[in-house]
Amino acid sequence: MKNRLRNLLSESLPLEDLTHIYNSYDVIGDIAVIRVTESFRKHSQTVAETIMKIHKNIKTVLAQTSPVRGDFRLRKLKFVAGEDKTTTTHKEYGCLFSIDLAKCYFSPRLLFERMRVAKHVRNGEVVVNMFAGVGCFSILIAKHSKAEKVYSIDVNPSAFQCMQKNVRLNRVYGRVIPVKGDAREIIEKRLCCVADRVLMPLPDKASEYLQYALSAVKNAGGWICYYDFEHAGKNMDPVEKVKMKVAEKLESLGEAFTFPLGRVVRTIGPNWYQVVLDIKLISCGNKENDESS
Ligand SMILES: C[S@@+](CC[C@H](N)C(=O)[O-])C[C@H]1O[C@@H](n2cnc3c(N)ncnc32)[C@H](O)[C@@H]1O
Incomplete structure (x- = not known):
């Protein structure tokens, strides 16, 4: 085409x-x-x-x-x-997304990544999507896995409104739960230690929000799907650069972790890449409501 x-x-x-x-x-x-x-x-x-x-x-x-x-x-x-x-309805893997393109973020280029994440979700998981937009990751997960609940946070009121509509359109009420507000505040107030998996699809602020993602993960451990933008010149590997940065941060926070997967999601400019890391947390560090503390 x-x-x-x-x-x-x-x-x-x-x-x-x-x-x-x-x-x-x-x-x-x-x-x-x-x-x-x-x-x-x-x-x-x-x-x-x-x-x-x-x-x-x-x-x-x-x-x-x-x-x-x-x-x-x-x-x-x-x-x-x-x-x-500026409003339309987009179809992806059998899911419908109603979007106002002037008021909400949406990229059709992330469809492979969204499905990759959905395929990893295990039966009964609780997922927290910190930056849910119109709900595309969350709804795809609800439709293509047996996740119990997907808490879907977004600070943009228009994205939240579209997400509510998309929950109805895709009949995932009670499984995808739209939450309006700042992911930091919502996690601290309501979603501490609830998640088997946390999604962080806001690459330009990922590092700043990592500690809040950690707070959302269950004490027994879990997964964080971490997105970042990284620069890498000739002979440099953007995935390795992100791994080093994240490892340093997690070590400083006392977390035990592995990186079962890291890959370039897409190239966003000359020598600039969007990278995803799947972080497996073996057990989570000090949590405020850790029963053992
Ligand atoms: C890059 S978009 C990703 C949206 C969606 N996950 C997708 O892939 O289409 C990031 C989203 O995070 C939201 N956002 C930015 N800062 C936030 C915050 N502090 N708390 C919650 N949502 C936030 C934005 O409104 C935006 O919808």
Whole structure:
């Protein structure tokens, strides 16, 4: 499909401009999100119309005009063609996600990672998703595992609203529990020592929140699914760099752990990577309500 875009565009755009047009775009439900650099924004309409020719189901094309940023991890979007809207329903592995792209984070590129995590969840597990967004990791887990409960925290009220809707859409009431607020406060007040598994899908702040993830894990031990961004030049391994950083932190907190898995989830820029570590905690360190203390 991506090559088809370039081929079709070559019929209408000059070759020197074509090389500056991003060949990749995201399809989220019936919305396509394109990226066009400032100087080539004049071609947005042509790119949008070409995408709508390729995907007959696309009703709207939006252009991403800023990087993903801020606490809510949002990007600026500009309407380009079709129906002027930012809400859609995306389907992934049989799950439906209602999303307002202007108000909530969502990336269709993480689908493999979401399923990888869901496949690891064992029967009866309690999961805490610290940064749940519209609930995609949580709902996929509920649908594709026998987890008992997935507490799904997000601080963004719009993401929380979409998550509540998605719980209804996917009929996972009582198993996915949307919680609105700051993950630190929620864990300290309500979710200390409850989890077999904690998900931390907020790579730019992972290290800062690690101690709260530890607090959520049961005293008997459990798993933390830890995401981070890492820079790695030539001959450097971003996964090893993250392992070293996390190991140092966990050792300083007195935790016993192993890293059964570490991998690059995706490349996010030149020499920059999103990395995931599956951390296995053998037993958890000092917890406030540790019965043995
Ligand atoms: C990168 S997004 C990931 C969302 C979702 N897990 C996904 O993969 O689509 C991170 C999410 O964390 C939320 N967030 C940021 N800081 C938070 C905090 N302190 N407590 C709870 N949620 C937070 C943001 O609102 C955002 O929805």
